Amino acid sequence: MKTITFIGNGNMALSIAKGLKDNYYIEVVGRNQQKLDAFEKDLDVKIDKNLLNDFDITDKIIILCVKPANVEEVGKQLKGTASVLYSVLAGTTLQKLQTNLNAKSYVRAMPNLAASVGASMTTLTGDAAYKDEAIELFNSIGSTRWLASEKEIDIATALAGSGPAYLALIAEALADGAVKQGLKRDDALAIMRGLFDGFGKLIQDVHPALLKDGVMSPGGTTAAGYSALEDGNVRSACISALEKAYKRATEL
Structure with a gap:
């Protein structure tokens, strides 16, 4: 098995490592x-552990999982040139990575915390020569999508x-709403989780609008609840959330 070297040992690194540990040796x-x-x-598997100062990354496959603000400092403490560097740092451009860390190739990746259960939706962009390898690597923790530009991956970060x-x-x-109407908390949570589990499968093959139309009968309960969501500007708030998160990604 190949060795994957994580630079950084926070929550995202742990989530990704949990998804990769069965298929790769892990070094942190x-x-x-x-x-x-x-x-x-926490990973529950034997790993190679190393301290950052003067660590040699020569010919290693690196997954960079530090805070975006620490890129320059971390780069100064590494030596050698990596084979390929995968960065999961939100908003950190390929140019900034190339300026501060030495590697033969660079790929930006944006997984999410579902990596820990093998269900991340990971978006990728960067050196097209590593497209297939990047997809294979991150398919180990869920689904992947290669994007054509850094702008697109910053938008995908928001999503x-x-x-x-x-x-x-x-x-x-939603669970709080059910409790407000009189459902016990543990029942509300169990039903909400079942809802999300089933919806996650349905949305893979059906357009959201068609799902909504399929549930909403004229004058029924869904129509009444959906109207309340529209009155609360939920749709507009979701669109604004993506816009603000994208803008923040470009500022990091």
Whole structure:
């Protein structure tokens, strides 16, 4: 099996590593030995652990998972030239990566936290020579989509990268609404989870508008609830959320 080297040991690195650990050897580089040990424990598999200072990345397959603001500092502490560098840093351009880290090729990737359960929606762009390898790598943690430009991956970051937070808000709100009407909390949560599980399968093959029309009968319960969502400008708020998240990605 190939070795994948993670630079950074935060939540995103752990989520991706959980998805990759059955198909790749995992090496992790960080600043703190205790945090590296905790990473290994959470991953529940033996890994190679290394401290950041003067770590040699020569000919390694790197997944960069540090904070965007730390790119310059981290780059100064690495030596050698990686075979390929995959960056999961939101809003961090290929040019900035090339300026601060040495690699033969660069690819930007935007997975989400569902990587930990093998269900990430990961978008990719960068060196087209690594398109097939990038798709194979990130298919290990879910679905992938190669995009034509960095602008598109910044938009995709707002949709798929940040999307779990938006859906979590909607999920919580729906459960709260059921509790308000008298449903027990544990029942409301169980039903909401079943709803999302089934919807996730349906949306793969059916356009959202057709799903909505299929549920909404004239004068029925769905029509009444849907009207309330429109009154609350939910559609407009979702569109604005994507716009603001995209703009923020370009500012990082």
